[in-house]
Amino acid sequence: xxxxxxxxxxxxxxxxxxxxxxxxxxxxxxxxxxxxxxxxxxxxxxxxxxxxxxxxxxxxxxxxxxxxxxxxxxxxxxxxxxxxxxxxxxxxxxxxxxxxxxxxxxxxxxxxxxxxxxxxxxxxxxxxxxxxxxxxxxxxxxxxxxxxxxxxxxxxxxxxxxxxxxxxxxxxxxxxxxxxxxxxxxxxxxxxxxxxxxxxxxxxxxxxxxxxxxxxxxxxxxxxxxxxxxxxxxxxxxxxxxxxxxxxxxxxxxxxxxxxxxxxxxxxxxxxxxxxxxxxxxxxxxxxxxxxxxxxxxxxxxxxxxxxxxxxxxxxxxxxxxxxxxxxxxxxxxxxxxxxxxxxxxxxxxxxxxxxxxxxxxxxxxxxxxxxxxxxxxxxxxxxxxxxxxxxxxxxxxxxxxxxxxxxxxxxxxxx
Ligand SMILES: Cc1cc2nc3c(=O)[nH]c(=O)nc-3n(C[C@H](O)[C@H](O)[C@H](O)COP(=O)(O)OP(=O)(O)OC[C@H]3O[C@@H](n4cnc5c(N)ncnc54)[C@H](O)[C@@H]3O)c2cc1C
Numbered sequence: 001x002x003x004x005x006x007x008x009x010x011x012x013x014x015x016x017x018x019x020x021x022x023x024x025x026x027x028x029x030x031x032x033x034x035x036x037x038x039x040x041x042x043x044x045x046x047x048x049x050x051x052x053x054x055x056x057x058x059x060x061x062x063x064x065x066x067x068x069x070x071x072x073x074x075x076x077x078x079x080x081x082x083x084x085x086x087x088x089x090x091x092x093x094x095x096x097x098x099x100x101x102x103x104x105x106x107x108x109x110x111x112x113x114x115x116x117x118x119x120x121x122x123x124x125x126x127x128x129x130x131x132x133x134x135x136x137x138x139x140x141x142x143x144x145x146x147x148x149x150x151x152x153x154x155x156x157x158x159x160x161x162x163x164x165x166x167x168x169x170x171x172x173x174x175x176x177x178x179x180x181x182x183x184x185x186x187x188x189x190x191x192x193x194x195x196x197x198x199x200x201x202x203x204x205x206x207x208x209x210x211x212x213x214x215x216x217x218x219x220x221x222x223x224x225x226x227x228x229x230x231x232x233x234x235x236x237x238x239x240x241x242x243x244x245x246x247x248x249x250x251x252x253x254x255x256x257x258x259x260x261x262x263x264x265x266x267x268x269x270x271x272x273x274x275x276x277x278x279x280x281x282x283x284x285x286x287x288x289x290x291x292x293x294x295x296x297x298x299x300x301x302x303x304x305x306x307x308x309x310x311x312x313x314x315x316x317x318x319x320x321x322x323x324x325x326x327x328x329x330x331x332x333x334x335x336x337x338x339x340x341x342x343x344x345x346x347x348x349x350x351x352x353x354x355x356x357x358x359x360x361x362x363x364x365x366x367x368x369x370x371x372x373x374x375x376x377x378x379x380x381x382x383x384x385x386x387x388x389x390x391x392x393x394x395x396x397x398x399x400x401x402x403x404x405x406x407x408x409x410x411x412x413x414x415x416x
């Protein structure tokens with residue numbers, strides 16, 4: 001069933017009786033050509049592009065809980081391609097281009113909103129770093145603009161410009177950045193994959209990998225054994241646990257990141273804003289809530305909830321940037337598990353086990369990567385070769401010293 005304006009009107013006039021389920025809830029078959037483990041954005045996008053772009057069939061996606069219950073439905077919905085390093089920028093720009101055509105591509109309203117993102121700077125050194133980053137973005141075909149203080153003030157007059165400990169001097173802006181309704185991304189990809197024959201199997205936890213002579217032959221699950229020729233793992237915060245079942249120890253730690261939503265307010269922030277003197281970022285949802293977050297909790301955990309000291313830290317960041325936020329009541333907060341890699345960049349690669357592939361290490365920036373991650377992982381699974389924009393995301397970069405350390409923090413997962 002195609003969604004369209006005409007269809008909405010027809011259903012409205014006929015009592016909404018014609019809507020079917022958006023995707024089939026499949027039961028597992030004995031074997032498949034491809035199994036994707038993890039029904040987050042990355043797993044679903046991989047299954048979708050495998051079927052649609054790479055014309056593969058006999059594909060299953062297994063999810064231990066329900067579609068969209070992980071980080072794809074827990075993030076703060078920001079998309080952008082404002083990266084500095086060669087290994088990253090082409091990949092994230094590829095992703096942003098896919099976002100720009102995504103709703104037409106999978107025929108689903110994901111509320112892609114290119115409302116612009118600004119990164120505020122507060123010192124001359126920070127301005128120079130943003131100038132360099134903006135130039136790198138432009139050289140890679142992305143858009144970037146350096147705004148001065150007056151331009152930022154014209155956009156957001158309520159910021160604390162004059163009486164601040166860290167005065168705002170300007171911002172790096174990417175107008176094509178913005179937000180996307182996160183759970184609709186999961187639903188859109190699930191629907192598109194299911195329509196193309198992918199079996200989406202929920203409530204099916206992978207507990208092990210069966211191997212014969214150095215290659216995988218299938219997965220052990222809470223619903224029994226399922227055979228497969230190729231298996232792609234995309235389980236984000238659970239990466240280290242799931243890959244341990246294949247006897248792999250990953251260069252990765254799991255940490256909690258929290259998000260917060262205020263009560264609904266009149267429109268006040270029409271884009272996305274990040275604070276340059278503390279870790280705080282904010283946008284406003286279509287329902288009016290201020291959606292904001294800050295740093296990870298900073299200790300290893302697999303719990304999808306956070307702790308009070310970080311709530312306080314994020315609130316302090318918000319107060320020092322826009323003091324009026326202190327008048328808003330906080331409605332909701334939650335946490336998600338981050339797969340923090342040693343250099344802050346992801347991995348999309350084969351493993352040493354024939355037929356087993358891995359996608360993870362997205363830290364707290366994997367939502368914006370969803371389309372490109374799915375496309376590049378599908379490319380690797382179908383062709384055996386990395387996609388041109390994802391050649392740097394290999395396991396052996398740590399052995400070879402080819403780190404992609406966007407923040408320059410060194411091998412400290414909790415600092416990226
Ligand atoms: C609070 C917060 C804010 C964020 N904000 C942003 C942002 O603004 N912009 C941005 O780009 N990124 C952001 N991120 C990061 C982003 O959400 C993640 O990097 C990305 O969603 C991870 O990929 P995913 O969608 O595939 O993960 P998930 O949705 O977590 O998918 C992984 C799935 O694997 C399943 N799974 C785990 N173990 C098993 C198993 N054994 N068997 C079967 N299935 C299993 C899980 O149940 C889960 O559904 C944020 C994250 C959080 C938590």
